Structures are given as C-alpha cells and as structure tokens.
Amino acid sequence: MTQRKERADALRNREAVLAAADDLFARSQSPRSVSMDDVAAAAGVGKGTLFRRFGDRTGLIQALVEARIEPLRQAVETGPAPLGPAGPPRERVLAVLDAVLRFKLDNRHLSLALEEAGSGSPYQAGHYVWWHRTLRDTLLKIPGIPDGDFTAHALLAATRADLVEYLAGQGGMTADDMSARLANYTAKILD
Amino acid sequence: MTQRKERADALRNREAVLAAADDLFARSQSPRSVSMDDVAAAAGVGKGTLFRRFGDRTGLIQALVEARIEPLRQAVETGPAPLGPAGPPRERVLAVLDAVLRFKLDNRHLSLALEEAGSGSPYQAGHYVWWHRTLRDTLLKIPGIPDGDFTAHALLAATRADLVEYLAGQGGMTADDMSARLANYTAKILD
DNA sequence: GACTATATGGACCGTTGGTCCGTTTCGCAA
DNA sequence: TTGCGAAACGGACCAACGGTCCATATAGTC
Structure with missing residues (x-):
C-alpha cells in the first residue's frame, strides 16, 4: 500500500x-x-x-500551476482573514477574487496555458471546481445573495486568464487598476 | 475597383x-x-x-458564425426595442445579454468552436469587439454605472461559451433557468 | 557484486493544419 | 462556336505536434 x-x-x-x-x-x-x-x-x-x-501536456501544466498556487490555496483554506475562512464573508469574497486576479496577472502565461490546455472545458478541472465551491460557499453566507452558485461562476468568469491577458496587454491596464475595477464590480453584486 | x-x-x-x-x-x-x-x-x-x-480554420468558423449571427446583429443595430437602440438602456442591456446567451445555447458547438479556434484570444475577434462596444455604449447611458468598459467585459464573460456549455451540460440547467439567473445577476449590477 | 525493479531517451507513429502546383473549368469575346 | 486567359480546383505533399514503445541503462537492495 x-x-x-x-x-x-x-x-x-x-x-x-x-x-x-x-x-x-x-x-x-x-x-x-x-x-x-x-x-x-x-x-x-x-x-x-x-x-x-x-x-500528457495537460498534466504537466497542471503540475506547474499546482506548485505555484499551493501557498494561495493554503492561505484561503486555513489562513487568516481576509483571505482565510474566519473573517466576514463579504470581505472574503473580495479578497479571494482579488487574489485570483493577481495570481493570473503574476502568472499570465501559465494561467493562459492552463485554460487552453483543456481537454474539454476548464470547468471540469479540479482547481476550478475548488475555487468555485469556496466562493459559492462564502457567498451563501452573505444575506441577500440569492444564487450563490451562478454568481460564483459569473464572478470567476470576470477573471478569466485570456480576458486578464487582453486587458493587461492590449488595453495596457495596470494590475492595480484592474484590481480596483473588479472590486467595484463585485461590490455592486454584493450590495 | x-x-x-x-x-x-x-x-x-x-x-x-x-x-x-x-x-x-x-x-x-x-x-x-x-x-x-x-x-x-x-x-x-x-x-x-x-x-x-x-x-484557415478560424476563418471558416468565423464565416459560419457570421452567417448565423447576422439577423441578431441586425436586430441589435437597427431593430425595435428592447434589442434595438431605441428603448431604455437598462432594458436593452438585459435584452442584449439574454440574446447573446440564447445564441450561444442555440449554437453551442459553433460558439465553442469559435472560442477555442483562437489564434490568440477571442477578445481580438471582430464580433467580440462589436458586442463589447455595443454593450459598453448602452451601459454608459445608464446613470450610476461608473465603469462601462470593464463592466461590459465582465458581463459578457458570464456568457462565455464554455461556461454556458458546462452549465447546460454537466449542470443540466435549462435555457430559461440560465437566462433567469443571468438576468438576476445583471440586475444587481444595474441596480 | 549480482540482481531486479524502475527509469531512460529517442526513434517512431498517426493525425493535423496548411501549402503547392499541374490540371480543369468558367465566362467572355470574337 | 470556338478560342483563350483568368480563376478555381483537388489531392499529393509537408512540417510540426502530441504521444507511444521498447531496448538499454541505472539506482537501490541483499
């Protein structure tokens, strides 16, 4: 064994x-x-x-991403607020989305590779499911969010690697700028 | 000539x-x-x-999509409200997003093919730019939407073909259900 | 030092998107 | 009707890729 x-x-x-x-x-x-x-x-x-x-190719890319993302995962799962599970859910949603965005900015090529590596959609990949579940569960703790499941998908979609890449590249948007815009946008959802 | x-x-x-x-x-x-x-x-x-x-392959898929999407494009550009430019912007945003969603549901394989056909990101494709500009311009007519550009990207991201495919396929979500959820979500943004 | 399970590497394969060019066909004009 | 140049045709061909196979080499154990 x-x-x-x-x-x-x-x-x-x-x-x-x-x-x-x-x-x-x-x-x-x-x-x-x-x-x-x-x-x-x-x-x-x-x-x-x-x-x-x-x-296969996907396996390699996953291993690469796994290694890079591990600390972040730890921080979300067992770390201190605002990223960890202890703090108020509203702040945590914002913190998690920001962390995802910044991860993709800091690892553009890798994130891009992972998304398009897809044998099938990225939505079946283990890491996506985990992010989605975490976000959904946190959303459900906020009163007045009726549809945590879909909302989690939609919010994560706003951090898709190719969109981020496009905004940072063609649009020349800085990380802080994008982060602020995403936070604003998310805040509307969480009103 | x-x-x-x-x-x-x-x-x-x-x-x-x-x-x-x-x-x-x-x-x-x-x-x-x-x-x-x-x-x-x-x-x-x-x-x-x-x-x-x-x-090339992308060209073929674009031609295919073009043919299918033409009526919708017409309806948005010059048709009657709520899809056309005449009606109140808030209703138009909702209508356009719903139309995009339903188009992708009705043409799942084609939309999927287009998204992954990318020689580069889908965000450079002519049709995406057009949808985004339309949506952004409409958003800007609504008071209290501070960041039409980013918001348009984020809302469109919620209708990404592979997400739609995933929700319809694995999630077993019906078209009407998804449409309603998207409308709810969008409404939050437009408050 | 021998023995075995494990790892190695690169020749090899099938498939794919895309190119090339000798041949065929169209449409116009006389 | 016929002649002719421009345009289109099609399929053999190519290079690149992901992935497999297996004869060989090596690490670890007794």
Whole structure:
C-alpha cells in the first residue's frame, strides 16, 4: 500500500522538467509555442521521461500551476482573514477574487496555458471546481445573495486568464487598476 | 475597383462547404473532433479549395458564425426595442445579454468552436469587439454605472461559451433557468 | 557484486493544419 | 462556336505536434 521510495534520478529529472517548463512558458509569447519537445530538450531529458512523469501536456501544466498556487490555496483554506475562512464573508469574497486576479496577472502565461490546455472545458478541472465551491460557499453566507452558485461562476468568469491577458496587454491596464475595477464590480453584486 | 463576378463553381463550392461544416459541427461531440479534412470530404471538395476560400480554420468558423449571427446583429443595430437602440438602456442591456446567451445555447458547438479556434484570444475577434462596444455604449447611458468598459467585459464573460456549455451540460440547467439567473445577476449590477 | 525493479531517451507513429502546383473549368469575346 | 486567359480546383505533399514503445541503462537492495 505504501509507495516505494522515488528513485533519485527520477526526482532530479522531475524537477529539471518543472524548472525548464516554467521557464519556457514564462518566456514564450503564447503557450502554444511551447512544444513538449521543447520542454524535454530544455530539461535535458528524453520525451519518454517527460510523458512518463506527467502523462500528457495537460498534466504537466497542471503540475506547474499546482506548485505555484499551493501557498494561495493554503492561505484561503486555513489562513487568516481576509483571505482565510474566519473573517466576514463579504470581505472574503473580495479578497479571494482579488487574489485570483493577481495570481493570473503574476502568472499570465501559465494561467493562459492552463485554460487552453483543456481537454474539454476548464470547468471540469479540479482547481476550478475548488475555487468555485469556496466562493459559492462564502457567498451563501452573505444575506441577500440569492444564487450563490451562478454568481460564483459569473464572478470567476470576470477573471478569466485570456480576458486578464487582453486587458493587461492590449488595453495596457495596470494590475492595480484592474484590481480596483473588479472590486467595484463585485461590490455592486454584493450590495 | 469593382469586384469581378464570383464564378459559379466557386459560389457552389463555398455554399457546399458552409453547409457541410455547419452540419459536421452540429453533430460533433467536440469541435476539436471536426478536422478540415472531414469538412472538405463532407463537402465533396478538395482541401485546396477549402483553404483558398476561408484562409484557415478560424476563418471558416468565423464565416459560419457570421452567417448565423447576422439577423441578431441586425436586430441589435437597427431593430425595435428592447434589442434595438431605441428603448431604455437598462432594458436593452438585459435584452442584449439574454440574446447573446440564447445564441450561444442555440449554437453551442459553433460558439465553442469559435472560442477555442483562437489564434490568440477571442477578445481580438471582430464580433467580440462589436458586442463589447455595443454593450459598453448602452451601459454608459445608464446613470450610476461608473465603469462601462470593464463592466461590459465582465458581463459578457458570464456568457462565455464554455461556461454556458458546462452549465447546460454537466449542470443540466435549462435555457430559461440560465437566462433567469443571468438576468438576476445583471440586475444587481444595474441596480 | 549480482540482481531486479524502475527509469531512460529517442526513434517512431498517426493525425493535423496548411501549402503547392499541374490540371480543369468558367465566362467572355470574337 | 470556338478560342483563350483568368480563376478555381483537388489531392499529393509537408512540417510540426502530441504521444507511444521498447531496448538499454541505472539506482537501490541483499
């Protein structure tokens, strides 16, 4: 039942791949321009190894995002207010949405890659479901929000990676500006 | 300066391709499973012809969507209230969003195909820009909406094809139900 | 040091979007 | 009707990609 210990070379290679992929995505113009061959080459590893470790392209990207998002997840799940579960729900909704937005801004390429990696919609991905549930549950604690489920979807939609990318890129909108606008918008919903 | 008349065979083939593609997308589970080869074969046309006409995959899908959406566009641009420009802006915003939602529900596969066809984000596509501008301009006529531009993006994001697909599919939500929820949500913004 | 489970890597494959160009067809004009 | 140039045709072809396979190499254990 207990997992055999991971071999040292396997561990080393896995980290090399993650580091190389992270770097490649960060430098790339569009996630599409980063091929699995590129990642393998940059990591100094064979393709077989790459796919053995991560299953497929989506798996690799998920692992990458997972690593980056973990601290935020912790902060939301067990951290202090306003992000954590303890504070007043209204503030928490605002804090969570802001955190999501800033995460996507700070990790534009990766978030973009994750969204379009979709074998199917992003809405089935584990991380989305988790964000949605968290947000919905928090919304439901606020009186006068009739439809937490849909509202959570709609609010999260306003932070979609490609929209954020577009506003930051073409629109030349700064992070703080976008954050403020999103907060305003959300506030209307929470009146 | 004046365009040479389109040759009869070209016209015939273009319509055959559009019809075949429309049909293939409608029947397909996922737009990804419809290849350009499939389309060419179903239309009884060579690949060369297909690409000569439509440039690339995105071009074909855009042409398809264009054809379907034209009446709606007309209705919004020059039709009667509530969709047209004459009525009160608040009602128009609601009407337009509802129309977008229902369009995506009625043309799920096509809308999905368009969104993921992206060579780049969907936000650069002509049709998106048009919807956004229309919505923004209408929002700006309503007193107390401070940020029409962002608000228009955010509201449109709530009708993203993959979200709609997800809610209709996995969530088993009916069209009327989704429409009502979206209206409620929008109403909060417009208070 | 031998032995086994595990990891490795790169040749290989099927599919796809897109191109190229020799051939066919259209439409006009004489 | 016929001749002819411009336009359209179609399918062989190509490069790139994600993903598989398996003969070989290596880590860890006794």
